[in-house]
Amino acid sequence: MRAPLRWVLWDVRDTLVSVLGSAGEQYCKEAEKLGLSLNYAEVDAAFSRVYQDYSSRFPNYGKSQGLTGQIWWMRVVKETLSQCRVQDPDVVNAVANNAYLNFRNATNWEIYPDAKPALERCSSLGLKLGVVSNFDNRLEAILHSCGLLSHFSFVISSEAAGVAKPSPDIFVQALEKCSTSADSVAHVGDHFINDYLASRSAGIHGILLDRRNKHKEADIPQEHRIVSLEQLASRLQQLAQQ
Incomplete structure (x- = not known):
C-alpha cells in the first residue's frame, strides 16, 4: 500500500x-x-x-x-x-x-497571484510544506519579505545545502527534514530537469509547473503537469487517492 x-x-x-x-x-x-x-x-x-x-x-x-x-x-x-x-x-x-x-x-520580486492561495490550500489539506530551491542564502529573507516564509516548516537553499538540483542529494537532505519516505512527498517546480526529473529520480512525486505550456508535447504524463498552481490541490488529492 x-x-x-x-x-x-x-x-x-x-x-x-x-x-x-x-x-x-x-x-x-x-x-x-x-x-x-x-x-x-x-x-x-x-x-x-x-x-x-x-x-x-x-x-x-x-x-x-x-x-x-x-x-x-x-x-x-x-x-x-x-x-x-x-x-x-x-x-x-x-x-x-x-x-x-x-x-x-x-x-524586487513579483509574487505570482496563484502562489499564496495554493500554499494556503495545501495547508488546509493537512499537508506540511518545505522549500528546496537553487538559491543563495538570501532565500529565507526574500520569502519573509514577500510574506511567504510562514507557510514553510523548513527552507533548503542550494548554497546552504552545498549541492544544487538536479543532484538528488539536495532532496535527500529534504527527506531527512521531512522524516518520512519519498513516496509521502511531492515536489512542485517549473524546471523540467531540476524540479520534475530530479525529484522523481529521488522517488518523490514530481509535479511540473508549466506556466507557458513549453512541455505540452513533451514525454511527460499529463497528470504530472499543471499550467497553474490553481490546479495543484486537485492533483495532490488525486495522488492521495491512488
Missing part, C-alpha cells in the same frame, strides 16, 4: 515568485542613484553572458571553490558593469553591494 501524502516541497524562483523586471534593470536603477545612466538592453545582454559564464565556471555560487553567494553575485555585477564600460571602482562596488542587499526585499 502506498504511503499517504504528507509533504509538498517547493521550488521558489519562477514557481512562487519572479524577478520584477530584470536583473539588468535593477542594476541600471542602482547606477542611476549614483548619477550614472546606462542602457537597459546592453546591461541585460551583458548580465546574461556573465551569469551563464559564472554559472558554468563556479556552479552553485562557487561554494565548492571557496566562494559565498554574496561574493559570487557581487563579482557577477562587477563584471556585468565592466562589460558596459563602467570603470569607476567606487560606483561598481556601490552598485554591486546595493544590488545584492536590495534583492532581499519584496520590491
Whole structure:
C-alpha cells in the first residue's frame, strides 16, 4: 500500500515568485542613484553572458571553490558593469553591494497571484510544506519579505545545502527534514530537469509547473503537469487517492 501524502516541497524562483523586471534593470536603477545612466538592453545582454559564464565556471555560487553567494553575485555585477564600460571602482562596488542587499526585499520580486492561495490550500489539506530551491542564502529573507516564509516548516537553499538540483542529494537532505519516505512527498517546480526529473529520480512525486505550456508535447504524463498552481490541490488529492 502506498504511503499517504504528507509533504509538498517547493521550488521558489519562477514557481512562487519572479524577478520584477530584470536583473539588468535593477542594476541600471542602482547606477542611476549614483548619477550614472546606462542602457537597459546592453546591461541585460551583458548580465546574461556573465551569469551563464559564472554559472558554468563556479556552479552553485562557487561554494565548492571557496566562494559565498554574496561574493559570487557581487563579482557577477562587477563584471556585468565592466562589460558596459563602467570603470569607476567606487560606483561598481556601490552598485554591486546595493544590488545584492536590495534583492532581499519584496520590491524586487513579483509574487505570482496563484502562489499564496495554493500554499494556503495545501495547508488546509493537512499537508506540511518545505522549500528546496537553487538559491543563495538570501532565500529565507526574500520569502519573509514577500510574506511567504510562514507557510514553510523548513527552507533548503542550494548554497546552504552545498549541492544544487538536479543532484538528488539536495532532496535527500529534504527527506531527512521531512522524516518520512519519498513516496509521502511531492515536489512542485517549473524546471523540467531540476524540479520534475530530479525529484522523481529521488522517488518523490514530481509535479511540473508549466506556466507557458513549453512541455505540452513533451514525454511527460499529463497528470504530472499543471499550467497553474490553481490546479495543484486537485492533483495532490488525486495522488492521495491512488
